[in-house]
Amino acid sequence: MDIVFMGTPDFAVPSLEALLEIEVIKVKGVISQPDRKRGRGQKLQPTPVKKKALEYDLEVFQPEDISEGIDKLKEWAPEVIAVVAYGQILPEEVLNLPHYGCINLHSSLLPKYRGAAPIHRAIINGDQVTGVTTMKLELGMDTGDMILQQEVEITAEDTVGSLHDRLALVGGELLVQTLTAIADGSVSYQKQDDTVATYADKVDKKEGEIDWGQSAEDIWNLIRGFNPWPGSYTYYQGQRLKLWASQVVDQKKVNDKIEAGTIVELDNDLGIVVQTGKGQIALTELQPASKQKMSATDYLLGYDIKVGSKLGD
Incomplete structure (x- = not known):
């Protein structure tokens, strides 16, 4: 079965690699977002999918707008277009071009977490299970x-x-199973229940600022859900302090006598213990402004921070 692969970031790379290992699937070409300037030097960098495609000598096309790629798609004449985190909404002309349509890999258990940031939202919301779904795009x-x-x-x-x-790895395997089922005619489709659908809005960097009035568990989830990008943070003495790791010390205790955000304990093993709106949390890995990330133990050795001090802007 001839396919075209559409994808851009690291998440899509395992899917492309998995498809290239299947004999019944032939990748005719790859469409990815245009190269962008990145890093301090602002050098033009290829997308992760483009880099991987070139390793396999695949032809790569990078239109600024996918509508500019219609002629190239017609030239490749795919039976299926496999889409994994491409980065643009596909117009109807593209959706209808392949005989079997466009098959998408989405990083949630649909219809939960439709939208841009399902992985972030699953952790931030404290979910214990998530997953991946393949579907026919509309x-x-x-x-x-x-x-x-x-x-x-x-x-x-x-x-x-x-x-x-x-x-990303599980998704690559699921995409192979999906396209194999399409190729041998065993595929089946299931309508989504729109009445239980939820949406995972794009993450805003400002959401990463800690609200110490939240519970210790919610703050712990936020720190995990923003690591490594876009990163959570608070302020200490007017300076931004990034937070990379933490652990809940007490998730139930409410102490009206201690203001949320107050440092209640400094422990070389436990970390910097902070009172929240409900419970206490220990900060275990931090990054002061213009410094490298460090353990709480190293931070306590190099910075003057006291019990009773308050975090937050």
Whole structure:
């Protein structure tokens, strides 16, 4: 079966690699977002999918707008277009071009978490299970008929980074199963129940500022859900302090005598213990402004911070 692969970031790379290993699937070409300037030097960098495609000598096309790629798609004449985190909404002309349509891999258990940031939202909301779904694309936002799903556990050790990587690998395997089923005619489709659909809005960097009035568990989830990007933070003595890791010390106790955000204990083993709106949380890995990230133990050795001090702007 001839396919075109459309994808851009790291999340899509395992899917492309998995498809290239299947004999019944032939990748005719790859469409990715244009190269962008990145890093301090602002050098033009290829997308992760483009880099991987070139390793396999695949032809790569990078239109600024996918509507500019119609002629190239017609030239490749795919039976299926496989879409994984491409980064643009596909117009009807593209959706209708392949015989079997456009098949998308989405990083949630649809219809939960349609939209841009399902992995972030799953951790921020304290979910214990998420997963990946393959579906046939239509004009709506992640509303197409589902094909296959695979659950993935969210562990207490997970960050958005670690969960992202696991879902990418599981998703690649699920996409192979999906396209194989399309090729041999065994595929089946299931309508989504729109009445239980939820949406995962794009993450805003400002959401990463800690509200110490929230519970210790909610703050812990936010720190995990923003690690490594876009990063959570608070302020100490007017300076931004990034927070990379933490642990809940007490998730139930409410202490009206101690203002939320107040440092209640400094412990080289436990970390910097802070009172929240409900319970206490220990900050275990931090990053002061213009410094490298460090453990709480190293931070306490190098910075003057006292019990009774308050975090927050």
